Every structure is written in structure tokens, then in C-alpha cells.
Amino acid sequence: MPYTEELPNALYRAEQVREFDRIAIEEYGISGSELMERAGSRAFQLIRELWPEVADLSVVCGAGNNGGDGYVVARLARQAGLACRVFWLVDPARLQGDARRMADAWHACGGESEPLQQLPRQTDLIVDALLGTGLVRPISGEWAVAVRQINAHPAPVLAIDIPSGLDSDTGCMRGTAVQADATLSFIGLKQGMFTADGPGVCGKIRFDALELPAQIYARQILAARRLDYSKIVQHLTPRPRTAHKGDFGRLLVIGGDQGYSGAARMAAEAAARGGAGLVAVATHPAHAATLNIGRPELMCHGVAEPDELEALLEWADQLVLGPGLGQGEWGRAMFAAACSAGLPMVADADALNLLAAQPERRANWVLTPHPGEAARLLGSDVGSVQRDRFQALQDLSLRYGGVVILKGPGSLIGDDSSRRPGLCSAGNPGLASGGSGDILSGLLGALLAQGLAAQDAAETAVCVHAAAADRAAEAGERGMLASDLLPHIRRLLNPESADVGA
Structure with a gap:
């Protein structure tokens, strides 16, 4: 299993993780779509491990990389024979770049998507792919409604990279945040996941570096050091x-x-x-x-x-x-x-x-x-x-x-x-x-x-x-x-x- 329960010591701010992502793409030739495929694949593997009985998924997608990761999870689940529905807050036709490519791949394999109005009562797992580390203002409007729907649902929740609404630098909820049962974080652990509101909303934390070369991490000084016994x-x-x-x-x-x-x-x-x-x-x-x-x-x-x-x-x-x-x-x-x-x-x-x-x-x-x-x-x-x-x-x-x-x-x-x-x-x-x-x-x-x-x-x-x-x-x-x-x-x-x- 590529992801690990043994978490790294290094903690980073969001801007540092984005810089790792940029270096991987621009200097090491790892395409953004490849990173997205890896992220979605690792998330689906974690679903299989933590919830092996899951037969029906609901994936809630936003825009950007986080939404793109969600479309990959949905496609892999469908290809594995699971029932999967995608609910979006940003019309896939408005997506750009790698996120648009992943949404198109989901639809090309026969998957359907619809605007989020009400999550189905009968679903075994919800995947939070709404918002990633780029959140800069409190969640409001339909986004806040979506978070409240997720939190009110009895199904367990997997958050992609970070629970939507959690500030990855401070660990504070931006108005509200998804209450995840597990979070799979990519490339670098975000310091906010481990303090303030972070421990209360992240659930079990897993990590995957997405096979980035170790040399990339030497380009940034970590923001904090994770400690345990x-x-x-x-x-x-x-x-x-x-x-x-x-x-x-x-x-x-x-x-x-x-x-x-x-x-x-x-x-x-x-x-x-x-x-x-x-x-x-x-x-x-x-x-x-x-x-x-x-x-x-x-x-x-x-x-x-x-x-x-x-x-x-x-x-x-x-x-x-x-x-x-x-x-x-x-x-x-x-x-x-x-x-x-x-x-x-x-x-x-x-x-x-x-x-x-x-x-x-x-x-x-x-x-x-x-x-x-x-x-x-x-x-x-x-x-x-x-x-x-x-x-x-x-x-x-x-x-x-x-x-x-x-x-x-x-x-x-x-x-x-x-x-x-x-x-x-x-x-x-x-x-x-x-x-x-x-x-x-x-x-x-x-x-x-x-x-x-x-x-x-x-x-x-x-x-x-x-x-x-x-x-x-x-x-x-x-x-x-x-x-x-x-x-x-x-x-x-x-x-x-x-x-x-x-």
C-alpha cells in the first residue's frame, strides 16, 4: 500500500505544498494529471482498506485539484464495480485543466454527475472533494450548505487532502468544516491538521507523497515538526x-x-x-x-x-x-x-x-x-x-x-x-x-x-x-x-x- 499510517515528522504550510507540486510538474516532468491519478488511486485504495464492505459511494466535488481527485475516485470505484454518484458544486463544463480532464474521463466511462441538492440517504460512504488547501475565506452560501449536508449524513466520510473548510495553516475552521472519519493528505502534511480544530475534524490521518522525488523536499524548510513519543x-x-x-x-x-x-x-x-x-x-x-x-x-x-x-x-x-x-x-x-x-x-x-x-x-x-x-x-x-x-x-x-x-x-x-x-x-x-x-x-x-x-x-x-x-x-x-x-x-x-x- 503506497500510503502510510506512519506519518512523517515534517509539517508544512499550504503555500509550501503548492510549491512542491509546482516543482514536481515544472522541473521533474510529472504531469498534473499524473499526480491527480495517483491521488485518486491512493484514496480509492484507502477506501478499500478502511471500509471494505462499501458498495455505494457519493463523491462531492468542487473545482480545482481537489475536485479532480474526486472524479478520479469516482471513476476507479465505478470500474471496480461499485455504485457511485458524483454531486458537484461547480458545473464540470466550467472546470479547466487537469480537473476538467478527470471530469471528462468520468463521464466517458459512463458516469453521471448532478448538482448537489440532497445527498442520497442510502449511501455507504461520502468522499469530500469540495475544497482543498486554497481556502482563503469563510465558507458560505451553497458551500456551507453542502458541508452541513455531509456532516448531517450518517455515512462515514473520507476527506481528500484536508477536510473542506479547515484552514491548513492554522487548523481553524473557516466558518464550518467537514467532519471526516479519515483524511488522506498528499505531498506534504499540513500543520493545521494537528492543532486547534484539526484533530477534531480530520479523523484518522493517512499520508501519501505521491512518489515525489525526495530531492524536492530539500527545497523548503519545514514549517513545524510533528512529535510523538x-x-x-x-x-x-x-x-x-x-x-x-x-x-x-x-x-x-x-x-x-x-x-x-x-x-x-x-x-x-x-x-x-x-x-x-x-x-x-x-x-x-x-x-x-x-x-x-x-x-x-x-x-x-x-x-x-x-x-x-x-x-x-x-x-x-x-x-x-x-x-x-x-x-x-x-x-x-x-x-x-x-x-x-x-x-x-x-x-x-x-x-x-x-x-x-x-x-x-x-x-x-x-x-x-x-x-x-x-x-x-x-x-x-x-x-x-x-x-x-x-x-x-x-x-x-x-x-x-x-x-x-x-x-x-x-x-x-x-x-x-x-x-x-x-x-x-x-x-x-x-x-x-x-x-x-x-x-x-x-x-x-x-x-x-x-x-x-x-x-x-x-x-x-x-x-x-x-x-x-x-x-x-x-x-x-x-x-x-x-x-x-x-x-x-x-x-x-x-x-x-x-x-x-x-
Whole structure:
């Protein structure tokens, strides 16, 4: 099978993929019609694999290459003996170039097409060949009606190249988008498929390079790097047999105002499970005596005033600041004292909200905002952040320095260097529960305490966290607790263990 379930690491913007297409045609002599034939053929092969019982297809075609691919799928399905109907939003007589040739070939083999008015109720599969990566404005009018029809139909949907209506660069829906069960992407993976709305509308993602020469890809610098557990496992080397706890860092978690001890506890326990040599917690005196019940390895200190934090800051190599910190008088005092120490840190939760009120730029921290926190840090709103998460990541990195993890579906990791951002394509909605971010910040702090460079630690923590969530979700996403990740995190951090696969 030419297409692959093993997705490439390189992610591109739409204009870059179009440039690959141009180079293939103009410089390597691969005709546009040949590329269209290959795309349609790969799509039909995927249909046969994912839906082997399909006997009746409805293909919805627009204009341009995406519509042309749809006509190829329809022709191949008909030639294979399947019933197939084509519904168009652009009259085939108005098509040009390769798309027109493919529409003519469909009609020449006896196929018929008709304007889309109502999709047939009895159809086994819908093929979305409406709009490709060239979408530049919100879907409206009859196009929006077509998308709503597709989404309302009970049949599964295969999207050609990208679900119609999804912005391939930002991952945001342009008004509305096809909700596909599977998407087969061609030539280059589009970065928007893996973040923002992308994971929610793409379904299973498959990829096919359409046999383009590898040299073509050297002509563009990728836009982002797709990451998952298998991509970061090289950072998780076995420990030396002569190691001792002092080799793996002293981590101090600062947080847990009155009523919020659980956040600090989860971050600290995740840090211990993440391999930090020693983990201490500086927390509000109200619950310092009980915070480590059931986890006596954690050293807990009740800290009422900033000067009581001084000795702990001198002891620590690395800080995790923010879980359960609050924004009251105690939290503000702890935040100021921790920041003045100049230690490398992970800033999370209320530390980010306090930072938004008093912005500063540092090189030795990792910031871990979710979209709401990112909006406050940028003085904008959640909608603006989510409309272009890649731009928001860049803006955060430029304003605050260090490394930034913009959390959410398709978490992004980057800094203000020329290194392309990482995008974690793993994880699931089970993470949408209280404490998941605290587990991540503790794990990240542990990796930093063990000596990983900030970008490597951030990418490793995000990918291990997401992989642990995917394992925990095997028992169900609904009802999954943040602490359910901890046993999986331990196994994933030890890839030499027999039960850990890539």
C-alpha cells in the first residue's frame, strides 16, 4: 500500500505544498494529471482498506485539484464495480485543466454527475472533494450548505487532502468544516491538521507523497515538526549503574495556597515519578503536614512568609512555580520571591496569571499556558490565540523568552530561535480534567532537573504526558483522572522496559 499510517515528522504550510507540486510538474516532468491519478488511486485504495464492505459511494466535488481527485475516485470505484454518484458544486463544463480532464474521463466511462441538492440517504460512504488547501475565506452560501449536508449524513466520510473548510495553516475552521472519519493528505502534511480544530475534524490521518522525488523536499524548510513519543525516546537513555540521587537534581515545587494543596501534590508526585533525585514542596502552612500523606518521599515545608522560602531556594536546582499558587497575598509573595531568585523554572497556572500582570522576559524558564492563560499573557482573548496558535506561540516566545508550551489539542513547543516549533500529535480529551497541567509541569520540572536542555525537556514532557494519557484512556476517556497518568509515565520514561513500545 503506497500510503502510510506512519506519518512523517515534517509539517508544512499550504503555500509550501503548492510549491512542491509546482516543482514536481515544472522541473521533474510529472504531469498534473499524473499526480491527480495517483491521488485518486491512493484514496480509492484507502477506501478499500478502511471500509471494505462499501458498495455505494457519493463523491462531492468542487473545482480545482481537489475536485479532480474526486472524479478520479469516482471513476476507479465505478470500474471496480461499485455504485457511485458524483454531486458537484461547480458545473464540470466550467472546470479547466487537469480537473476538467478527470471530469471528462468520468463521464466517458459512463458516469453521471448532478448538482448537489440532497445527498442520497442510502449511501455507504461520502468522499469530500469540495475544497482543498486554497481556502482563503469563510465558507458560505451553497458551500456551507453542502458541508452541513455531509456532516448531517450518517455515512462515514473520507476527506481528500484536508477536510473542506479547515484552514491548513492554522487548523481553524473557516466558518464550518467537514467532519471526516479519515483524511488522506498528499505531498506534504499540513500543520493545521494537528492543532486547534484539526484533530477534531480530520479523523484518522493517512499520508501519501505521491512518489515525489525526495530531492524536492530539500527545497523548503519545514514549517513545524510533528512529535510523538517515538520521536523523543532518544532522550530517555538508561541511567548509569553508579548513579545516585544527587545526579538527578533537587526540584522545588512552590504552590498550594489554602484549598489548593492537590495541585502542588500532583505536580510534586509527577516530578518524583519523572525521575527527579529529590523533590520538595513549599506550600501554605495550613496543609503542609498532610500534603505528603501516602507519598512520604516528598519533603513538605510550610512557608508563610517570603523570607522562609530563602533556604529552600538556595537548596533547589530547579523550580516548578504555580500549581495551586493562587493570586492572593500569599501567592503573590511566593511568586515575587521565587522570581527574584533567578533559578531556572517551570511557570504554570497562577504563576502565568501573575506574570501577565507583571510581564518580564527571561531565558531560563519554560512557560506552559493553556489558551486562556496565553490570552492573558498576550493581552488578547482566547479566540485570537486559537485562530492562529502558531502565531500566538511565536508572540509568547518573543515577549517572554525561554521556551513556551502552548497547551491544547496539538500542543505546540517553541522558543524565539530559528528552530521550527514542535507539535505533539498524541493525546486525547481525557486530559480535559483538573490536574492534567499539574502533572505536566511536575514531569517537565523533573526532566529539567535531570539535565535535559529546555527545548528537549519540554518536547519530551509533552510527548510522554500525551502518550501516558493515550494509555490511560484505554479504560475510557470519560472519568480519566490526572493521577491515572502516573504509572504510565513511569513506564514510558524507561523505554528499556519490555512492555514499552514506540
